[in-house]
Structures are given as C-alpha cells and as structure tokens.
Amino acid sequence: MSRPVDRIAVVPQGPPARATDEAQRWDRETRTPFVAAHPERRQPFLTQALKWPIQPLYTPADLEAAGFDYRQDLGFPGEYPFTRGTQPNGHRSDLWTMSQVTGFGKGEDWAKRARYMLDQGLQGLILEHDLPTTNGYDSDHPLVEGEVGRAGMALDSLEDLERAFDLPFEKLRYLMSVCNAPQPVNLAMIIAALEKKGVDPRRFVLHIVNGILIEYTCVGRYIYPPVHGLRIATDCIEYLIRNHPNWAPISIISAQLQPAKANPVQEIAFSMAIAMAYLDATLARGLDIDTVAPYFHFVINVDMDFFEGICKLRAYRKVWAQLMKERYGASRPAALKIRMMTSPTTIALTLQQPLNNIGRLAIMATACALGGAGEAMTTPLHDEAHALPAEEAIRVGAALQHIVAHETGVADTIDPLAGSYYVETLTKRIESAAHAEIVKIMQMGGALAAIESGYFQRALGREQYERNKDVEEGRRKWVGVNHLVAPEQKRQIEIFRADNRMEEEQVARVRALRARRDNAAVAAALEAVRAAARSGANLVPPCLAAVKLYATHGELCDAMRDVFGVHTPDSQLTGV
Amino acid sequence: MKAVSPVSVRPLRVLLAKLGMDTHTVGITVVAHALREAGMEVIFTGLKQTPEAVASAAIQEDVDVVGISSLSAGHTRSLPRLARLLREQGSGEKLLVAGGVIPQEDLPLLHEAGFARIFTMGTDTREIVAYLREWWAQRLAAEAHKQ
Amino acid sequence: MTDVAAEVLAGKVAAGARAIRWLDDRDPRGRAVLREIFAATGRAHIVGVTGPPGAGKSTLVDLLVTEERRRGRRVGVLAVDPTSPYTGGAILGDRVRMGRHALDAGVFIRSMGTRGESGGLSRATYDACLVLDAMGYEVVIVETVGVGQEEIDIVALAHTTVIVAVPGLGDEVQAMKAGLMEAGEILVINKADREGYEQTRRHLELLLHLRGSNRPAGAWEPRLLAAVATRGEGGAELIAALDAHRAYLDASGEFARQAGRRSEQQFLALARAATLSALLEGAGAPLLQQVRARSIDPYSAAELLTAPLRAQARRS
Secondary structure (H helix, E strand, C coil), rough: CCCHHHHHHCCCCCCCCCCHHHHHHHHHHHHHHHHCCCCCCCCEEEEECCCEEEECCCCHHHHHHHCHHHHHHHHHCCCCCCCCCCCCCCCCCCCCCCEEEEEEEEEHHHHHHHHHHHCCCCEEEEECCHHHCCCCCCCCCCHHCCCCCCEEECCCCCHHHHCCCCCCCCCCCCEEECCCCCCCHHHHHHHHHHHCCCCHHHHHHEEEECCCCHHHHHHHHCCCCCHHHHHHHHHHHHHHHHHHCCCEEEEEEEHHHHHCCCCCHHHHHHHHHHHHHHHHHHHHHCCCCHHHHEEEEEEEEEECCCCHHHHHHHHHHHHHHHHHHHHCCCHHHHHHHHEEEEEEECCCCCCCCCCHHHHHHHHHHHHHHHHCECCCCECCCCCCCCCCCCHHHHHHHHHHHHHHHCCCCCCCCCCCCCCHHHHHHHHHHHHHHHHHHHHHHCCCCHHHHHHHCHHHHHHHHHHHHHHHHHHCCCCCCCCCCCHHHHHCCCCCCCCCCHHHHHHHHHHHHHHHHHHHHHHHHHHHHHHHHHHHHHHHHCHHHHHHHHHHHCCCCHHHHHHHHHHHHHCCCCCCCCCC | CCCEEEEEEEECEEEEEEECCCCCCHHHCCCHHHHCCCCCCCCEEEEEEEEHHHHHCCCCCHCCCCEECCCCCCCHHHHHHHHHHHHHHHCCCCCCEECCCHHHHHEEEEEEECCEEECCCCCCCHHHHHHHHHHHHHHHHHHHHCC | CCCHHHHHHHCCCCHHHHHHHHHHHHCHHHHHHHHHHHCCCCCCCCEEEEECCCCCCCHHHHHHHHHHHCCCCCEEEEECCCCCCCCCCCCCHHHHHHHHHCCCCCCEEEECCCCCCCCCCCCCCHHHHHHHHHCCEEEEEEEECCCCCCHHHHHCCCCCCCCCEEECCCCHHHHHHHHHHCCCCCEECCCCCCHHHHHHHHHHHHHHHHCCCCCCCCCCCCCCEECEHHCCHHHHHHHHHHHHHHHHHHHHCCCHHHHHHHHHHHHHHHHHHHHHHHHHHCCCHHHHHHHCCCCCCCHHHHHHHHHHHHHHHHCC
C-alpha cells in the first residue's frame, strides 16, 4: 500500500562546492591576507548541534553544488513541497496562536493560573500532569510519595478535572493534554468533564499528545511494552477521528528529543519514523491517508543556533510533504501540509543570570517566525529551569511573542530568508541527511524496531555525551555557564516545595472518593476495560464508561497492566 | 610473610541509579559515559529504583561508590534511607554521592545521612571524575598501609 | 580458614561479592579464598547464554531465572559486557532487565567487564563461577555477547551453551554461524513474533541438520526453541531443555568430565602464566630486552629461557 521510502530521491552530497572564479579570487586576494593578520576566533566554525562546518561565505556556487532548484526545492507558499510555508499567505492573514505551559498542583490551582493566562492574552493552554499520573498511579500509591502535584497536575479521577475546568471556555481556542502512557484514561476523563460542564466540543480544539513512542525513545514515562503502547495510542487516534473529527488526536512532540540532544537531522528522521509508525497502525484500522494525515501535528523546538533552527523548520515541511506523497500516495493538500507548533527550547536557557534568557527566548522566537512558526508558538518562561513560573514571567513570555509578531516585521512577508545562499544550502543538506536516516530506520523495521533494539536511545546517548563535552571543553561558548561567568556563579535552585499539605489533601480526596462511589459498578467497568484490552476492541469507550463511575486513573491503568504487562526496556541508559 | 599489595590495576566500580518516578536520563547518561572514559566500571541498575533494590545491588556488585541521580523532590527521604540500609548491611564504607536538583538547604541533612558529596546540576563531569579518583587513591593507599 | 572463605561457604552475599572482586582484580587474596573453597565446587550447572547484541539475552535470562526460582533453585548470574579497549572502563547495564529479582535472596547477580580479554569473558569469569558454586547456587548463568568465531570462550566454560538468535538480524547471524552454531546445545530464537521468524527458523534447522550428520549415536541432539521473552513466553520450554541436558550430562558422565577438563585447563593456564612470569624474573628480563632490541631471535631466546627447565626435567 505504501511505497518504500528509499524511492524518494535523495540528493547526493557531491564534492565540496567549487567557488566561482570571482569567489576564489576574493578568498585569495582579499580574505586570506586579512585572516593572516586577524586569525579566526574559532577553529573550526561548526553549527551547534550538527557540528557541520560553516564556510566563511556562501555564494550561488554553493546552491549549484547542492543541486538547488527553486521550483523543485521551494515552490510557493501553500503549494507542494511547502518549503516556503503551508499557508498561502504566511502569517499575513493569521498570526500563529500564542500559548504557554501551565499545569501544577490540584485542579483548582491549575484553573486559577489558567484563568490568569487567558486574561493576559494567551489563547491556548497546555495541561501537564504530575509524575504519578503520567506513570499511571493514583496519588496514594506507595511508590509515588513526594511526587504528587509537583511536575504537573494530579489527576486521580473525573472529580479533579471537573474542578480544573472552572474556566472561561469562550476565551480558549485550544487545550492540549500531555499524558501519554495512560492516554485513553486521560482522554476519557477530559471528554466526561467537558460533558459535565456542558461545553460544546466543537467550539475549541482539544489536542491530546498521545505520544507514547517518544516516551520510549527518550522521555521515559511509559507503562506497557511498546507494541501495546502503540495499540493504545492507535485506539485513541481512531476514536477521535471517528467521534470528534475537529480535535487533534496525536502530536509528535519532536521537541522532546531536544533535551535528549537530538540534532536536527535526528529530530526530523526519528520524529518522521515515529509518525509513520502511528500512521501505519491507523491506516490498518481501515482509515485512509488523506483522512488521517491531516491530523498529525508536530511540536518542534528551535535551539540557539539561529540557522539550524530556521533551516530545520523549512526542511520539516518538505520532508513531510515528500513522504506523504511518495510513500503513502496522499493527494489531499491537507495531508501533504505538515501541521506544526513551534517553540524556543528550554535547554538553551541557563540557571545562571536568568534575565539573559529573555534575550535568548526573543532570538529563538524570531527564528521560529523566520522559519515559519506554524499554527502556534509556545514560549517557555524565562526562569523555568528551576522553579515554577511567577506571574511576571508569564506576562513577559506572552509579550515577547507579540513583540516578534508586531514590532519586527519578520512575519510581514512570507519566508523572507528564502534564496539566502547559506539558508538554502543548509536546508537542503539537512533534508537529504534526514531522508537517508529515515531510510535506514525503515530498513531496520521502523520506529518500533528502532525503539526495541535501542537504536534511538544509543544514538541520543552519544549525542548527549558529546555535547556535554563541547561545553565542558569550551568548544561551545555559553554565556553565564562557561563564558562571561558572573561572580555569584550558581543561582540558588529554588525547588518547588509544593507544601506537603497539597499531597495530603489529594490523597485524602481520592480515598474519600473510593469510599463513596458504587464500587460494584466500578469493578464491572474495570473488567470491561480488561476485556477490551484482551479482545483488541477500542479502549476509549470502556474507559469513558468507567471514569463516569469515578473509577480512578490508577485503577484503570492497573486494569491494563493486568493484560499487557509492564515494560522493562533493553537500553534504559541511553547510549549503552 | 611479606606484605602483599594488589598486583594489577583495580578499576573503580561505581553503581549509578535513579530513585523515584523521575525519568530524566541525560544527566546520568553523561556521567556514566564520563566515568567509563575515565576507566571506571559503571554498573547501572536502572530507573524507578527503590533504596532497597539499590542497596542489594551495591552489595552484590561490591561497588566502591554508589551514585544516585535525583531530579524530583523525594531525595530528603529516599537518600538517607539508602545510606541507612547500606550501613545496616555492613556496607557503610562505600562512598555515597548524589547529583541532580538538590537545593543547598538539603545538603546538611544529606551529609549527615552519609552522603559525602552532592554534585548539583551543571557540575563539570571532570570535577566528578577527579573527586572519585582522589578518593580512590586515598582509599587504596590506606589499604596498602593496613596490609 | 579465612573469614571470607568461611562466609562464602555459608552463602553470605557480601563475602561472595568481595571474593569475586578480589579475583576480578587479581588480588592474591582471591586465590587464597579459591584454594579454601575449591572442594565445595563442581556441583553447579553452568549455563552459558550468548548471542549478538539486540537478541534480548538479558530479558531471556531474566525469564530463565524466574523459572529456576519456581523450581526452588538458587541462581547466580554473571553478566559480562565488553570493557573499552581504549579507556579500560565499561558500562554494565544488564541488571536493568533483571530488576524483578533485585530483592530475591535466592538470586545473585553480578556484572563483569571483559577487562581486556577478547573471548567474550573476563579472565575471572570461571573463578567467579566457582565462588557462586561454593556459595550454594545450583545454577550459574553466564551471559555474554557472542558475535563470531572469537567469542567462544563461553563454550568451554559452560556445561550447557544457549545461543540466542533473533529474526532479521542478517549479517550478525551469518557471523555467528561460523563459530558458535557448531557448539551450542540449545538454540533459542527470541523475539519470535518478529517478521522473518520462519526464515530464521528454517535456516537454523538446516544448520543443525548439517551438524547432526556427524553426530555419534547417543550424543545430545541440539534443541531449537522459540521465545518472546518480553511476554514471558518460552521460559518453560527453555528450562525443560536445560534440565534435559543436565540429565544427559549426568547420565553420560559428561558433567564430571567437563568439570575435570575445566579444572585441567585452568591448571594449565595458571601454570603457564606462573612459569613464564617466574622465568622472566631475574635472568629472563635481560633476555626480553635483547629480543626487543632484535639482537637475538625469538626462537633462540625461547630455547635459552627454558634450557634450565629442560635440564631439570631430564635430571628428575
């Protein structure tokens, strides 16, 4: 049904660009003598993540050497291969949606913060859950002591979400929920909570991340063995496509590969392979590519290397379009146009001199806009590295996006850097390297095989080690860390001490809930979930029925553990 | 009988583990590689470990050093418990170190519990290697002296 | 008897772990312990588990340990991983897959680096087996990476060698065929639910058939099994095959003979090393210098070095 990816044309690297006579003359007569008297400040100049050599100058000869062709490589905005943008009018008609991360504590606390953010002009919210929840445990499970409500919201039952959804839904354009391993449970709770609040699901968009394959690759919040993780994710995708077609059932958060130090080629290749794993599984349920592909949604970060970021975004659009067309035979424009949400990365931010981070965020947000920000941009907050956001930081983060959008002009013409000799050379090079890596991964059996064999994890482990060395050995200059280090070196880490009271209250709540609900009905509902797990039936409906009876998050996850078992991976230490 | 000293190179054996729910592995990966590059044997017991499991592994593996990575907040309870378990099982001589997101104000408690050194986030791995090497050199010298 | 040796015989974990450390480090105290516990060794069934990286060996070993524990047997596991030839360091991560046995007092798991040896095992692996044997572990599983003709140390070490293959690995299977396939008593195709299983199975069946054409009557017929270790499938068949092989070894007298052969090999290796180092001390050292300077050829030098020994042997 789908064609092999290696039939997509991979442009060979070719010999190094031969400068034109003029450029050679310039280098010989003008530049080289200068450099003799003024040695270069880095030896060699390399891009930050890929560590590819950066030439002093790029000229038309480089484009020629790369085989650049305007029509084939760029085309026009809103037309295949979409390198210049998926929207026919760039950001001139609609700007990207502006959003930020929220989520902590008990339901009411999240709601309070969410309301504040909406008042500040943000239109999208991201609901992060705490570690017990994302790992499939209730707040009173012995293993999770001390973790309740810290990394995000504690969601033990429908009750918690009912409290959290005390929001002005008319201001909300979209809501994103991050809870990958227990996705069907989380989805069921959201649907049930919205029903209870009488919210019309067609008036906004719910995105569930549903990104279990990246959890196996580098994030680590998984429960079941990968093959079951993929089945569960596919159940959610299928359920939403069939029942809530205006919602987004999957996000490939390739941004999560960045803390794991994936370079742009790995980001594109691994995330595309992962997307194809979900795609293939969903297509096997009888849906077709033109229906399914438009639902795929990528969250992509840029790092501080300005051009790696911009070129990566452009390459992403082209690679997706080519895969959809060549491998899957998609024909609908909506299937060929990648949907993305962009963001400055948090890994570029420093503990030291946190105000510098505002500058960094501004630069990265500009890079997103120049590369094509996609549907939405999320700003992380400038002191996110070590404490939960203060309201000031929220305001600054929101303002930053407005400044980029309205004060710089970068969004006023479409893909303004196109044609730059450097940008096009780098974009093409990233794109062909990504295709080659994709072919390699598909030949090994695809993302699932790459995960099970530890291929992804080992590749990332190597990058992590090498990049750390770059900083330690000074090859990468990082202001505040190893360059322009201020005397009061390390800022005091303010660990968020959510008071233990919060955990105690949450524990009491979930226990009280278990005591007062109809436990016989819950037991039967849990058995129905197990039956669906065994039979292969879609897990969302039985989860929905169970959450309405106030079955808890942990109970539902355990019901699935009973059938699927738990995952102990081959290479937990990335890089072994 | 004349005093004998070890004949060949004795690589330092280090057990690395993560306690609790947190699954960030970049820090522990980087440290593991740095220790291997420094000629040490790194025994990794995995994520989501309990203090009991780590103590048991530390004894079976006869490691010299136990290093715990902690990026979530449970360290004030789990780390002292680990130290106590090792002491109770007669392995109190092992060097205990920890790293991650551990605030200054918790250091005295951890030191008292038996942790010799806490490497806060962002510590240069060369510093960690140097510290362990020096500790090992002193330990070997003390042993040679005893024999 | 030293304290450590006594504690090893009593099955104390810390003592056993320390003894293995001494042996691994070539600390003379290790040898001393071995002398004292040797008489209590020779009982354990040593099972080698080898195969290419990615075969899922550790998960399979984990499954096997579970099965052995079900039968009430105490199990030792030695997980051997390569030491970096450049730095001398190693990352030993096999324990990760055996986490469920972490708190079982009847299971002892030890990770070892190859420490410069090229056969897939470390020099101290055999000695570590003896320690576990003396501690009372009835089954000692030695897990190691095996990818080619070189990694065959495990065959000599173990009573039963289990070779783990995986569908679709291509080249690595080819390499393994040359050496290991000829010697494994039990072959397991792990991840049997993968694509390419049928093909791999047919391939191995053919190999075994060819091997079998030379087999004397009554000799052990290698078993070919399938497993999906991550799902817990195949463990029962594997342990049944191991028990059957053990029974065969006992019945044929091979068990004791192998133990004797191992002892002999160890003796010869030790004697070789001890003799050589003794000879190279004193008079031998300048001879070595001359060889390095090429002022004498190696053949004459070797004769010169061993002349006193031969003279002595003639006299006695």
